[in-house]
Amino acid sequence: MNQLDGQIAVVTGGAQGLGLGIARQLARDGASVIIADRQEEKAHEEAAQLRDEGLTVRAAALDITDSAAVASFFVALVSQEQRVDILINNAGTGQQVAPIVELQDAEWHRVLDATLTGAFYCCRAAGRIMEQQEAGCIVNVSSINGQNPAALVAAYNVAKAGIISLTRTLALELAAYGVRVNAVCPGPVYTEFNQRNMAQRRVSLGISEEAMIERIRTAIPLGRWGEPEDIAQGVAFLCSPAAAWITGEVLRVSGGMEGVSATPPKRPRS
Numbered sequence: 687m688n689q690l691d692g693q694i695a696v697v698t699g700g701a702q703g704l705g706l707g708i709a710r711q712l713a714r715d716g717a718s719v720i721i722a723d724r725q726e727e728k729a730h731e732e733a734a735q736l737r738d739e740g741l742t743v744r745a746a747a748l749d750i751t752d753s754a755a756v757a758s759f760f761v762a763l764v765s766q767e768q769r770v771d772i773l774i775n776n777a778g779t780g781q782q783v784a785p786i787v788e789l790q791d792a793e794w795h796r797v798l799d800a801t802l803t804g805a806f807y808c809c810r811a812a813g814r815i816m817e818q819q820e821a822g823c824i825v826n827v828s829s830i831n832g833q834n835p836a837a838l839v840a841a842y843n844v845a846k847a848g849i850i851s852l853t854r855t856l857a858l859e860l861a862a863y864g865v866r867v868n869a870v871c872p873g874p875v876y877t878e879f880n881q882r883n884m885a886q887r888r889v890s891l892g893i894s895e896e897a898m899i900e901r902i903r904t905a906i907p908l909g910r911w912g913e914p915e916d917i918a919q920g921v922a923f924l925c926s927p928a929a930a931w932i933t934g935e936v937l938r939v940s941g942g943m944e945g946v947s948a949t950p951p952k953r954p955r956s
């Protein structure tokens with residue numbers, strides 16, 4: 687018997703990267719997983735591939751920044767499955783690297799909407815269901831940036847710090863109903879998200895992609911970049927019966943890295 691046998695689990699942003707790794711791990715642990723992603727075609731392709739591996743996974747199109755769509759997604763899911771046991775709020779977006787003094791309103795709102803507000807919509811919708819059923823588990827994916835901000839990505843840092851506060855608040859509010867809410871703070875994993883980020887940072891430092899990758903690697907105490915499986919193991923633990931007395935907790939899964947601290951030099955005056 688697997689530890690999540692028969693449980694209904696939603697993974698937002700599960701079509702690639704960390705979310706896909708998390709979906710695979712929860713399904714391997716016995717859960718019936720729904721990948722909810724705005725990349726509809728990719729989500730369906732990846733779900734089909736996981737089914738080929740003998741796992742119970744399906745896909746659904748969902749844009750977590752659309753409040754009404756999130757609400758109706760969870761209403762439809764509960765009417766179909768009668769319950770929602772696990773929600774992993776993984777979907778999020780990186781920020782165009784820029785100092786605060788040059789950060790545009792549109793970029794601030796885009797990042798906050800996709801990385802914090804969307805997770806709030808999902809927490810609210812799933813929280814209502816879990817409160818009703820008096821059981822459930824939510825894991826929100828924050829970042830080491832949520833604990834220790836990195837320069838030049840203020841909107842992202844703020845969104846991820848917000849995820850930690852959202853997690854701890856919801857954990858208090860749902861504790862009486864036996865619903866657990868925790869967060870993970872991943873360190874660097876070389877997904878599409880991070881490739882984009884590294885590409886921008888290396889240009890600002892005037893170094894090659896290889897040099898940038900190596901620079902990050904040497905800053906990680908355990909001496910290697912993370913893999914999606916590393917993060918998935920942390921998430922799966924928080925969903926498992928072994929974590930039955932853990933709520934409102936923030937688990938850093940980062941090879942020991944606490945944050946990316948670098949102070950940029952003065953910018954040339956225009």
Ligand SMILES: NC(=O)c1ccc[n+]([C@@H]2O[C@H](COP(=O)([O-])OP(=O)(O)OC[C@H]3O[C@@H](n4cnc5c(N)ncnc54)[C@H](O)[C@@H]3O)[C@@H](O)[C@H]2O)c1
Pocket residue numbers: 698699700701702703704705722723724725748749750751776777778779780800804827828829830871872873874875876877878879880
């Ligand atoms: N990769 C890292 O090093 C790292 C480190 C710390 C935290 N994180 C966080 O982990 C999460 C996953 O990161 P990743 O590296 O796998 O990113 P990724 O960009 O490779 O994948 C993100 C997935 O989320 C989906 N998504 C984005 N916006 C969405 C929306 N509005 N509605 C529905 N789906 C949406 C995308 O379609 C994509 O499938 C993010 O929250 C990210 O901030 C990543």
